Amino acid sequence: MEIPTTAATTATPQDRALREAAKELEVNFLAEMLKSAKLGEAPEAFGGGAGENQFASFMRLEQARQMTEGGGIGLAESLFHALKERIDD
Template identity: 60%
Template sequence: MTLSIQNPTHLPGVTTQNGRDLALRRAAEQLESAFLSEMLGAAGLGKSREAFGGGAGEEHFASFLRTAQADHMVQAGGIGLAERLFQALKGDKHVS
């Protein structure tokens, strides 16, 4: 899986510090999403059923379902991992 992070500092009204924080937050959210997607996979989400499953393509597209669900989980607040990562990447000394 390849994650791309775009540089948002070229946007109008975005200062260098705000752009850096935005990029760090996006990176933290993408990492939380990737983590949640893997955990959903380990929990068996998207695993094809033994009988009367969705066909040969079901296994191949199950990762798309997990990724989309993980993205929605993060946008809804996630498990707090993205916020902790963001604070750590930002250099906040009060992250425990």
């Protein structure tokens, strides 16, 4: 049985590192977008206090990470190809 080759299995260590960096950029971008959408903020009337506000950023970051791992918005892939093109030239 032959294992199919994909971009992930044939990528160089540099490509894998570049792809991971691009994914982290997308994660941070999405986390900021979720913050702008006020996701995770406590309602004023029934808030969870200072602790909830402090840890809301962790929740947004993890949600953004899950979104990116699920395909995201395509930003990581675009960044990867743009950076790869600059390296290869």
